[in-house]
Amino acid sequence: MGGAAWEAGFVWEHFKFNLASAMEYKWSFVSQVVFMVLNDFLLLFFWWLIFGKVQDIGGWTFADVIAMHAVLAAAYGLSVSVFGNVNRLARIIAEGQLDYYLLLPRNPLLHALVSRSDISGLGDAAFGLAALCLFTPVTWGRLALFIAVSVAACTVYTCFAVITGSIAFFIGNAQTISLQLLGALITFGGYPDSIFKGLVRAVLYSVVPVGFVVYLPVSLLRNFSAARFSGLLAFTVAMVWAARCLFAVGLRRYESGNLVSAKI
Amino acid sequence: MLMRQVGDVRAIEVSGLTKVFEVREKSPGLAGSVRAIVSPSVREVQAVNGISFQVDEGEMLAFIGPNGAGKSTTIKMLTGILYPTQGRATVLGVTPWEDRQRLAGRIGCVFGQRSQLWYHLPPCDTFELLAHVYDIPKPVYCDRLNMLVDRFELGEFMRTPVRKLSLGQRMRCEIAASLLHGPRVLFLDEPTIGLDVVAKRAIRELIRQMNREEGVTVFLTSHDVGDMEELCRRVMIISHGELILDTSVSALRRDYLRFKIVRVRLADAIDRFEMRGVTVAKHKQTNLKLSVDTDVASIDDVLTELMRHARIADITIADPPTEQVIADIYGRGASEALGGR
Amino acid sequence: MSGVTAKYFHVARVSMRARTAYLADFLLGSVFYALILYVFVQLWSVLGRTRGFAVEGFGPRELVWYLMASEAIMLGRARFEQETDEEVKTGAIAYYLNKPYRYVLFKLASYWGETALKMALNIAIGATVALLAVGPIRVNAAHLLAALACAAMALTLNFLISMALSLSAFWVEDTAPFFWIYGKLLFVLGGLFAPMEVYPDALARVARATPLNYVLYAPARLFVQFDMDFFMSALMMQAVWIAALSLLVMALYSMGVKRLNVNGG
Numbered sequence: 122m123g124g125a126a127w128e129a130g131f132v133w134e135h136f137k138f139n140l141a142s143a144m145e146y147k148w149s150f151v152s153q154v155v156f157m158v159l160n161d162f163l164l165l166f167f168w169w170l171i172f173g174k175v176q177d178i179g180g181w182t183f184a185d186v187i188a189m190h191a192v193l194a195a196a197y198g199l200s201v202s203v204f205g206n207v208n209r210l211a212r213i214i215a216e217g218q219l220d221y222y223l224l225l226p227r228n229p230l231l232h233a234l235v236s237r238s239d240i241s242g243l244g245d246a247a248f249g250l251a252a253l254c255l256f257t258p259v260t261w262g263r264l265a266l267f268i269a270v271s272v273a274a275c276t277v278y279t280c281f282a283v284i285t286g287s288i289a290f291f292i293g294n295a296q297t298i299s300l301q302l303l304g305a306l307i308t309f310g311g312y313p314d315s316i317f318k319g320l321v322r323a324v325l326y327s328v329v330p331v332g333f334v335v336y337l338p339v340s341l342l343r344n345f346s347a348a349r350f351s352g353l354l355a356f357t358v359a360m361v362w363a364a365r366c367l368f369a370v371g372l373r374r375y376e377s378g379n380l381v382s383a384k385i
Numbered sequence: 386m387l388m389r390q391v392g393d394v395r396a397i398e399v400s401g402l403t404k405v406f407e408v409r410e411k412s413p414g415l416a417g418s419v420r421a422i423v424s425p426s427v428r429e430v431q432a433v434n435g436i437s438f439q440v441d442e443g444e445m446l447a448f449i450g451p452n453g454a455g456k457s458t459t460i461k462m463l464t465g466i467l468y469p470t471q472g473r474a475t476v477l478g479v480t481p482w483e484d485r486q487r488l489a490g491r492i493g494c495v496f497g498q499r500s501q502l503w504y505h506l507p508p509c510d511t512f513e514l515l516a517h518v519y520d521i522p523k524p525v526y527c528d529r530l531n532m533l534v535d536r537f538e539l540g541e542f543m544r545t546p547v548r549k550l551s552l553g554q555r556m557r558c559e560i561a562a563s564l565l566h567g568p569r570v571l572f573l574d575e576p577t578i579g580l581d582v583v584a585k586r587a588i589r590e591l592i593r594q595m596n597r598e599e600g601v602t603v604f605l606t607s608h609d610v611g612d613m614e615e616l617c618r619r620v621m622i623i624s625h626g627e628l629i630l631d632t633s634v635s636a637l638r639r640d641y642l643r644f645k646i647v648r649v650r651l652a653d654a655i656d657r658f659e660m661r662g663v664t665v666a667k668h669k670q671t672n673l674k675l676s677v678d679t680d681v682a683s684i685d686d687v688l689t690e691l692m693r694h695a696r697i698a699d700i701t702i703a704d705p706p707t708e709q710v711i712a713d714i715y716g717r718g719a720s721e722a723l724g725g726r
Numbered sequence: 727m728s729g730v731t732a733k734y735f736h737v738a739r740v741s742m743r744a745r746t747a748y749l750a751d752f753l754l755g756s757v758f759y760a761l762i763l764y765v766f767v768q769l770w771s772v773l774g775r776t777r778g779f780a781v782e783g784f785g786p787r788e789l790v791w792y793l794m795a796s797e798a799i800m801l802g803r804a805r806f807e808q809e810t811d812e813e814v815k816t817g818a819i820a821y822y823l824n825k826p827y828r829y830v831l832f833k834l835a836s837y838w839g840e841t842a843l844k845m846a847l848n849i850a851i852g853a854t855v856a857l858l859a860v861g862p863i864r865v866n867a868a869h870l871l872a873a874l875a876c877a878a879m880a881l882t883l884n885f886l887i888s889m890a891l892s893l894s895a896f897w898v899e900d901t902a903p904f905f906w907i908y909g910k911l912l913f914v915l916g917g918l919f920a921p922m923e924v925y926p927d928a929l930a931r932v933a934r935a936t937p938l939n940y941v942l943y944a945p946a947r948l949f950v951q952f953d954m955d956f957f958m959s960a961l962m963m964q965a966v967w968i969a970a971l972s973l974l975v976m977a978l979y980s981m982g983v984k985r986l987n988v989n990g991g
Contacts, residue, residue, distance in 0.1 A: 175773065317768055
């Protein structure tokens with residue numbers, strides 16, 4: 122019992138299950154995916170206006186900005202479609218819904234995350250792939266790199282969401298704060314880091330890890346370097362470790378029954 | 386590893402289990418919130434206070450108590466969701482809060498508030514998912530599923546979305562789902578709530594069957610006295626965090642019955658009837674309904690007193706319903722109840 | 727104040743109070759608002775220093791204040807589509823059967839109650855952030871009033887468009903996609919992030935032909951760069967669109983309610 126393969130299989134089973142149940146409502150499924158694809162393409166409209174007037178913004182070309190949105194969408198889309206409860210972890214903890222997962226013989230964090238799937242995420246992921254292929258030069262190597270960095274970025278985002286959601290173990294109703302932090306990450310992730318400087322830049326490469334979800338992946342797509350790629354992987358691993366630790370500590374607190382909004 | 390000989394390891398063993406909650410008190414308003422962060426005032430709430438009991442494999446017991454008595458806290462500790470402040474417990478030889486995931490594969494839970502079934506999907510889908518959750522090998526799962534579908538008569542609605550099922554059908558699916566992985570201990574919380582009489586009877590029969598054939602230990606919490614009386618041979622009553630009674634259901638009625646209900650029709654109407662130890666529940670001209678505390682006044686005395694006022698045309702002396710017995714016990718509390726008669 | 731007007735004013739006030747209960751949600755939006763302003767301060771400054779980037783009449787400072795105004799309106803709009811959807815689906819809307827204008831005016835009063843509050847807060851927050859970030863723009867009291875008047879017309883225009891979309895609930899199962907599309911069109915044709923001056927001519931012409939342009943671009947631009955001609959024409963176009971949409975909304979309401987009667991709700 123145990124092991125990464127076993128857990129991966131569990132995630133895959135749940136994803137298939139969620140997908141199958143979403144496809145029961147065909148119109149809803151298709152419209153969610155299509156609308157998200159359209160939505161994401163529309164976001165590029167603004168950049169199309171800007172790059173109609175300039176060649177680059179602090180070294181970032183239109184292709185770079187598109188790659189940035191592609192990675193962001195792919196990472197976010199993968200995260201919410203596989204780990205559908207990722208943005209709602211704080212609420213699940215605060216409302217005591219973790220009990221249900223604790224009564225089952227599976228890793229409660231993983232189980233809570235995969236119990237739901239946000240189908241619009243598939244639209245995001247589809248957009249990411251499409252935008253990259255349609256508007257930037259693509260080779261098989263570049264595509265493979267895109268998938269690799271997107272998976273890493275997805276992991277970082279998911280872990281970041283777990284960390285912010287776990288705040289609920291300590292201060293009770295953290296759903297709003299959690300959403301603010303996640304929203305900030307998504308917002309900043311839509312703009313090239315060449316426009317930020319100083320303290321803000323430092324924050325974007327640490328506390329709100331936009332740098333590792335978006336900027337570093339894009340720089341790798343621009344020109345690959347093994348050193349920076351290892352840096353991304355190292356940060357990803359660190360995030361996974363941090364997320365699991367924080368959740369475990371929080372869970373211990375949950376099991377003491379002494380949460381701020383405990384339901385006795 | 387767990388190697389069990391018959392009678393070697395009890396299903397549940399609890400000793401001195403205690404749970405004290407630290408509740409942060411917060412005064413209302415902004416000032417209160419600030420104060421709560423700077424110097425929080427913590428109040429201790431004793432939810433469970435040193436309870437001890439043992440349950441053998443295959444037993445069916447009722448675990449009852451008024452709201453806030455510590456029932457759900459105890460169950461949470463037995464299922465590993467909560468860890469105690471003091472005391473020990475083992476379920477199937479495993480300490481629940483230390484080895485929760487392993488225990489979870491061997492116990493089943495049906496809790497009233499939270500449904501295991503996915504609302505928009507048919508039950509068969511939930512069962513399949515549970516097979517993955519519990520890692521049940523395919524052939525084992527198929528056999529087990531067929532048996533449960535047969536036994537619980539789920540065949541005709543296995544493919545109907547759960548939201549379209551009646552409460553009774555849903556409950557049958559819930560209990561079947563909780564038995565899918567062949568648990569040794571089943572925790573049931575209000576399994577018949579909201580069901581009509583026929584459905585209640587069906588559910589109880591199914592639980593009885595599973596206990597008979599598979600020897601599943603049943604730990605039942607229910608406010609429905611019928612559940613207790615029809616399913617369980619043993620009852621534990623918890624009140625204010627303490628186990629105030631641990632006895633058989635038959636002994637409960639026999640030994641703790643102290644009130645009698647006396648319905649009398651007199652030949653002539655009387656204005657009032659007063660007597661120590663007697664409560665007049667209803668008085669309409671010639672008809673009286675009395676509740677007699679037999680600790681204070683014997684039936685003999687009551688009849689004598691009645692006959693002093695008027696002749697008796699008709700009389701019925703009956704036991705109060707079990708609900709009343711239990712409510713009475715809740716009211717009396719630990720020391721009195723344990724003192725017995 | 728006549729009896730009828732007093733009643734609607736009361737409705738607006740009640741709506742304003744009820745919505746403040748959702749403070750947490752509003753604060754969430756405010757943080758986003760401040761964040762997006764900050765990001766654009768950075769973006770416009772960098773672009774302002776980039777060769778080749780020139781927007782007629784708009785320097786980086788003006789562009790930031792433009793965004794402040796357009797986002798204030800975008801985020802300040804009260805959303806009532808879910809309510810209306812429910813009222814149509816449950817048939818509660820039929821209570822206003824014989825007085826269609828009553829329903830629309832009731833909804834308008836309730837909309838303005840919430841919108842006025844959110845706008846006031848947005849203006850306060852947005853102005854603070856913009857002032858701290860890029861400093862003040864040249865504007866005098868008269869221009870400010872003019873811009874506010876234009877904004878008030880713009881928000882009313884938004885109400886009517888939203889109302890028309892909402893009333894499609896009489897015929898359509900789910901109106902949410904319409905509102906999603908409306909939002910996206912506002913973004914593109916209304917000039918949310920950038921004024922028409924940034925757009926290529928052809929697209930700008932198309933945008934100006936739609937009412938959405940008068941929901942965001944007109945008031946925001948007026949605020950940043952006032953000129954009398956533009957003010958007059960904008961006000962006139964807003965009035966025209968408001969009149970046209972009012973007729974549309976009334977027509978939709980009557981048709982819808984008739985359908986409700988025929989089908990039994």
